[in-house]
Amino acid sequence: MSYTKRNDGRKFDEMRKMEAKLGIIPRADGSAMFKVGDTIAIAAVYGPRELHPKFMQNPERGILRCNYDMTSFSVPERKRPGPSRRSTEISLVTEKALIPVLDLKQFPNAVVDVFIEIIQANSGTRCAGITAASMALAHAGVPMKDLVSAVSVGKVGDKIVIDLDKYEEDYEDGATDIPVAMTGNYDITLLQLDGNVSKDDFLKALELAKKGCSEIDKIQRKTLREFYKGVKNE
Amino acid sequence: MGKILFKEKDLVVPGDVLAEGMDYLPSGGCIREHDKIIANHIGLVSLDNNRFVRVIPLAGKYIPRAGDTVIGEIVDMSFSGWYLNINCPYEASLMVKDVAEFIERDADLAQFYNFGDLVIAKVNKVTRFSNINLTTKGPGLRKITGGKIITIASTKVPRVIGKQGSMVQMLKEKTNCNIVVGQNGIVWIEGKTSDDELMATEAILKIEQESHIDGLTDRMKEFLERKK
Numbered sequence: 001m002s003y004t005k006r007n008d009g010r011k012f013d014e015m016r017k018m019e020a021k022l023g024i025i026p027r028a029d030g031s032a033m034f035k036v037g038d039t040i041a042i043a044a045v046y047g048p049r050e051l052h053p054k055f056m057q058n059p060e061r062g063i064l065r066c067n068y069d070m071t072s073f074s075v076p077e078r079k080r081p082g083p084s085r086r087s088t089e090i091s092l093v094t095e096k097a098l099i100p101v102l103d104l105k106q107f108p109n110a111v112v113d114v115f116i117e118i119i120q121a122n123s124g125t126r127c128a129g130i131t132a133a134s135m136a137l138a139h140a141g142v143p144m145k146d147l148v149s150a151v152s153v154g155k156v157g158d159k160i161v162i163d164l165d166k167y168e169e170d171y172e173d174g175a176t177d178i179p180v181a182m183t184g185n186y187d188i189t190l191l192q193l194d195g196n197v198s199k200d201d202f203l204k205a206l207e208l209a210k211k212g213c214s215e216i217d218k219i220q221r222k223t224l225r226e227f228y229k230g231v232k233n234e
Numbered sequence: 235m236g237k238i239l240f241k242e243k244d245l246v247v248p249g250d251v252l253a254e255g256m257d258y259l260p261s262g263g264c265i266r267e268h269d270k271i272i273a274n275h276i277g278l279v280s281l282d283n284n285r286f287v288r289v290i291p292l293a294g295k296y297i298p299r300a301g302d303t304v305i306g307e308i309v310d311m312s313f314s315g316w317y318l319n320i321n322c323p324y325e326a327s328l329m330v331k332d333v334a335e336f337i338e339r340d341a342d343l344a345q346f347y348n349f350g351d352l353v354i355a356k357v358n359k360v361t362r363f364s365n366i367n368l369t370t371k372g373p374g375l376r377k378i379t380g381g382k383i384i385t386i387a388s389t390k391v392p393r394v395i396g397k398q399g400s401m402v403q404m405l406k407e408k409t410n411c412n413i414v415v416g417q418n419g420i421v422w423i424e425g426k427t428s429d430d431e432l433m434a435t436e437a438i439l440k441i442e443q444e445s446h447i448d449g450l451t452d453r454m455k456e457f458l459e460r461k462k
Contacts, residue, residue: 029295047295047323048295050324101248103265109324138247138248139276140294141293141295143274143275144248145265145267145272145274146272147249184249221247225245228292229245
């Protein structure tokens with residue numbers, strides 16, 4: 001049986017509704033929220049600040065430390081709070097997705113802390129987290145040469161689709177989920193794949209991811225611009 | 235021939251291409267990637283001499299520079315001096331030899347500046363590896379007693395000070411307060427009555443919030459007249 005129609009009535013290359021906000025956490029140096037469909041991620045950035053414990057310091061450049069976490073109420077079945085194998089992995093890949101655009105050479109021995117909290121989850125949480133974190137870093141004024149946007153693409157049944165939701169991820173005839181993060185220039189900074197997909201399908205999916213990322217990138221830039229709208233140098 | 239893709243004072247976000255070609259040079263807030271100049275901060279574009287492209291950041295931590303007047307809190311002490319938190323990524327050091335007071339050998343340093351004391355100091359020197367040296371030798375540099383401390387974004391400090399200190403001068407006159415604005419965004423206000431201090435606080439927070447709207451000086455003047 002082929003997958004002819006998406007569960008929520010979207011086209012195969014259509015993203016869920018997106019929304020972004022900046023400066024949602026007053027105490028943080030930078031913060032942002034990114035929402036795609038029912039998935040909501042908030043990110044807070046602290047620093048650059050001195051890094052402790054001292055043995056972790058790098059005298060050549062500052063380091064980035066990411067922390068991804070899901071709130072216990074973010075999923076239908078209560079999630080046991082605290083770190084898990086999954087959240088440790090996602091924290092690590094988030095860090096690796098963001099570090100290529102950051103320029104932390106000016107901040108030796110310092111750290112930039114990024115905290116990502118998923119307050120509502122319906123798939124694509126790591127992508128929403130990376131997107132929010134990238135905006136929060138810009139808001140905190142950390143030097144960065146580009147923004148990072150992320151989206152998940154994949155194969156559901158026999159169709160290549162963008163921005164899978166939970167129903168599609170658990171599709172009975174098999175689904176492959178590929179989270180992709182890209183800079184504004186389409187340089188890939190994150191690509192994860194577990195499952196089966198042919199080379200042709202994979203390349204098609206990647207093209208779709210490009211389209212999705214540029215859409216997200218536009219929203220990110222618009223949000224950042226709007227936040228500082230009307231700012232003039234007197 | 236290179237070309238510039240933004241006008242002066244345009245708002246840019248990280249990743250925006252500011253200029254193409256090798257005719258322009260990046261000078262702060264942006265970097266060169268191959269033949270393009272790319273913004274790496276949120277900020278406003280500034281062109282110097284039609285050659286140097288710069289982004290004046292609208293966000294970011296205070297980065298100390300030699301000559302800045304800052305206000306800091308003593309957070310640590312050693313044999314040779316004090317360490318201050320000046321709202322930047324690193325602690326700043328104030329060495330015994332850079333202090334205005336005469337300090338005898340083996341004296342107890344806590345007698346001069348103790349934990350939690352706030353000090354108006356000047357940045358003496360910043361080494362490449364983030365060693366920040368402060369001094370209290372100079373007019374107006376000392377330990378703070380009394381008054382009130384507020385913190386604002388360091389990117390807004392130039393607005394609070396105004397052109398050649400015009401804004402802070404006006405605030406001082408209208409509120410009868412003594413005001414010291416540290417480049418790191420910490421402001422010390424000392425007035426004769428707490429009402430005066432409150433008025434100055436309100437005014438400074440208003441400047442921080444509305445600094446981007448045109449006609450700031452006139453609006454502040456009106457605000458202060460009304461409050462009197």
